[in-house]
Amino acid sequence: MALSLDDIRTLFEQHGNLVYSGEPVTQLEHALQSGALAEEERASDELVAAAFLHDLGHLLNRQGETPTARGVDDLHQYFVSPFLRAVLPEAVLEPIRLHVDAKRCLCAVDATYYGLLSADSVRSLELQGGSYSPDEAQAFLQKPYAEDALRLRKWDDRAKEANRSTPDIEHYLRVVERVMEKQLPV
Numbered sequence: 001m002a003l004s005l006d007d008i009r010t011l012f013e014q015h016g017n018l019v020y021s022g023e024p025v026t027q028l029e030h031a032l033q034s035g036a037l038a039e040e041e042r043a044s045d046e047l048v049a050a051a052f053l054h055d056l057g058h059l060l061n062r063q064g065e066t067p068t069a070r071g072v073d074d075l076h077q078y079f080v081s082p083f084l085r086a087v088l089p090e091a092v093l094e095p096i097r098l099h100v101d102a103k104r105c106l107c108a109v110d111a112t113y114y115g116l117l118s119a120d121s122v123r124s125l126e127l128q129g130g131s132y133s134p135d136e137a138q139a140f141l142q143k144p145y146a147e148d149a150l151r152l153r154k155w156d157d158r159a160k161e162a163n164r165s166t167p168d169i170e171h172y173l174r175v176v177e178r179v180m181e182k183q184l185p186v
Contacts, residue, residue, distance in 0.1 A: 002083060002084070002085070002086035002087050003083040003084060003087065004087070005173055005176060005177055005180070007083075008053070008056070008173065008176065009169065009173060011056065011059045011060070012027070012028050012031070012059070012169055014059075015027060015059045016028030016031070016059070016169075018058075018059075020055075020058075020160065021058075021120045021124075022118065022119060022120035023118060023120065023160040024160065024161070024162040025159070025160050025161070025162060025164075027055065027058060027059060028169065029164070029166075030055060030159050030160065031052050031053070031054075031055060031056075031159075031172070032052070032166040032167065032168070032169065032172065033155075033158075033159035033160070033161060033164050033166055034051040034052060034054060034055075034152075034155045034156055034159040035048055035049075035051045035052035035166070035167070035171075035172045035175070036159075036164075036166040036167060037051065037155035037158055037159055038050075038051035038052075038151075038152070038155055039167075041151070041155075043151065044091070045175050045178050045179050046089060046091035046092050046179055047091070047092075047095060047148055047151065047152065048172070048175050049088065049092045049172075049175050049176045049179045050091075050092045050093075050095040050096050050148070050152055051152055051155050051156075052172040052175065052176065053080070053084070053092070053096060053176065054095070054096045054099050054152055054156060055156075056080045056084075057080035060080055060083065080096065081093055081096070081097060084096075087180050087183060088176075088179060088180060088183065089179065089182070089183055090144075090145070091145070091148070092179060094144065094145035094148070094149070095145050095148040095149045095151075095152045096152075097149075098140075098143065098145060098146065098148075098149035099149050099152045099153050099156060100124075100128050101132075101140055101149070102140070102146070102149040102150045102152065102153035103117075103121065103125060103128070103153050103157075104125065104128065104129060104130065104131055104132045104136075104137075104140075105132050105136075105137045105140045105141065105146075105150065106150065106153060106154075107125065107130075107131035107132065108131050108132040108133065108134060108136065108137035109137050109141075114131070116157060117157065118157075118160060121157065
């Protein structure tokens with residue numbers, strides 16, 4: 001079953017106030033900050049939508065607070081795709097699917113990146129397979145949407161600031177709606 005805009009809004013209304021695993025923000029604040037960072041870098045509507053929605057899988061597959069502390073990888077990057085595939089293009093879905101692998105790649109290609117990760121991101125990195133080898137990183141970089149996933153990953157890492165001012169949820173739902181409308185058959 002595909003998610004509608006109302007379904008997305010309802011997920012955030014019902015579960016967006018949950019703490020974002022070990023961070024000083026809620027799930028909704030993290031989503032809004034990710035979208036705002038994408039907009040600040042003049043990303044396309046598709047990539048702004050991906051930034052806003054990239055962790056929606058956490059709200060669909062709720063594992064409680066800070067599942068990584070219990071050794072649980074909730075596979076959120078895969079969990080949301082079946083619900084969004086019918087209404088959003090690959091330009092949204094693939095960066096979402098690849099944003100965890102982008103972290104693994106960045107650890108392999110950027111010597112300073114690992115040191116920037118939060119404690120929860122370090123725990124989740126290990127659960128997700130750890131840093132890529134140089135060959136794995138190069139293979140990742142050849143994938144369609146890899147560059148978008150790397151951009152999304154960096155916004156994801158920075159979208160954890162308490163009390164950061166952002167546009168509201170309706171602003172980002174309008175972005176998602178514009179992208180959805182492009183998907184509709186003419």
